[in-house]
Amino acid sequence: MHTDNRTDNQLLRALRAVGERAMAVLVGRYTALRRISLSPSVVGRIVQATPALHRYEHSIR
DSSP states (O other), X not given: OOHHHHHHHHHHHHHHHHXXXXXXXXXXXXXXXXXXXXXXXXXXXXXXXXXXXXXHHTTOO
């Protein structure tokens, strides 16, 4: 594989790993996300709201 392709793949893997870890934390913390069966746009809005809820719960500014 060409060096550029290998580098691109490494970067994509690293970014995906961060996203998967973040989703695991959200699903672990907010169990309602495990059973959700809504449209992707609605789920996106819910997932965007969860960090705000997390900051509110833990008084993080």
